[in-house]
Amino acid sequence: MFSAVPGPESDRPDLAAMVARLARALVTAERPVLAAHDVSMWGYIVLSALADEPMRTQAALARAIGADKTRIIATLDELQERALIEREPDPDDRRVRLLRLTGTGRHLHAAVRADIRAGEERLLAGLAGADRSAFLRVLRRLDPGGG
Amino acid sequence: MFSAVPGPESDRPDLAAMVARLARALVTAERPVLAAHDVSMWGYIVLSALADEPMRTQAALARAIGADKTRIIATLDELQERALIEREPDPDDRRVRLLRLTGTGRHLHAAVRADIRAGEERLLAGLAGADRSAFLRVLRRLDPGGG
């Protein structure tokens, strides 16, 4: 067979190891940013999910973000108390709580996201343009939650 | 400024979110492979570290793999009992235990690694060659544990 050139790819670390380490580093870098906006990691995840689209049930939200349905209750309580989300009982089915961002919530999410993006930009700054876009393209493609 | 074209990059999910999801998926895919070889995740991580280079102290190993030094003791016990590693007291400093793979250990690690690589190949199979190599190149560069 036409094996690829024996470049540095042949003895790389495992994909899982590299990706897991990078994920850890990214999350670590994200933590102070979230703290600066007084938002927890789960809070930010919820805000992000609701920024994409409002949810009809909390169970759906939990599924969407890959969290236990009991996990997010406290998070939603806090977000609601801070008027970042609305949790209105559905008049058509009073079991479910319609979830959506408030204006404040949307604003805060945008601000946090901008800060996080800035941090990511610093990380990606040293990359060649083609490498950078290829990396992001592949990442989106391999991302299980991205489509 | 010459802003980049407003491609799909502008409204991507957060890097941390994508990378973390991908890491989770990769680890999930890895788990059955490890189970098939009767190796734990920590066990495989230790084998990988020692395959790269023998270690002079357990503390150094723990630091190298980003684990607590108390964490790895049980792992090392088991690996030693299965004759996959050697843990010999250093004659020059009898506090420390020289750590290295046995032949069996090196063999097992190579086998597991090959299986894991095969799984990764399946994941990367759909990528264009240039994207694939760019992705891996960037990954190695951003990997905090990769130099």
Next chain:
DNA sequence: GCTTACGATCTGCGCCCGTACACGATATGT
């Protein structure tokens, strides 16, 4: 109306992990 199913919530169990501390053996500097 009655049964069955579903959503939200609460509680408890068990697991994994990081951290901290204590201890004994040993090495090193003075």
Next chain:
DNA sequence: ACATATCGTGTACGGGCGCAGATCGTAAGC
């Protein structure tokens, strides 16, 4: 010699999480 530091090991605490009920309100099918 003695004080201090290091290494390996054991143990205990607490946090975060997934998972499995139990409860209550509600909806939908028969």
